[in-house]
Amino acid sequence: MSMVNPSIDYLAEKVDSKYTLVILAAKRARELTVPGVNAAEKEVSTALKEISKDVITYERTKNV
Numbered sequence: 001m002s003m004v005n006p007s008i009d010y011l012a013e014k015v016d017s018k019y020t021l022v023i024l025a026a027k028r029a030r031e032l033t034v035p036g037v038n039a040a041e042k043e044v045s046t047a048l049k050e051i052s053k054d055v056i057t058y059e060r061t062k063n064v
Contacts, residue, residue: 006049006052010052011051011052014051014054015058016060021051024047025047025048025051026047028046028047028051028056029046029047030043
């Protein structure tokens, strides 16, 4: 049984690497965080759900 819903395997299909998944979720969770409120788990869960629903996307840019 996975502790993360949606599963990490499903989320990994949405991005090019698990590293990208972690970065996307962390950045979005920070955007959702309300100062002074300790509810980080909810923000991360919300971010992961948004990634699974394609609300959060990314574009890989090439560094020149």
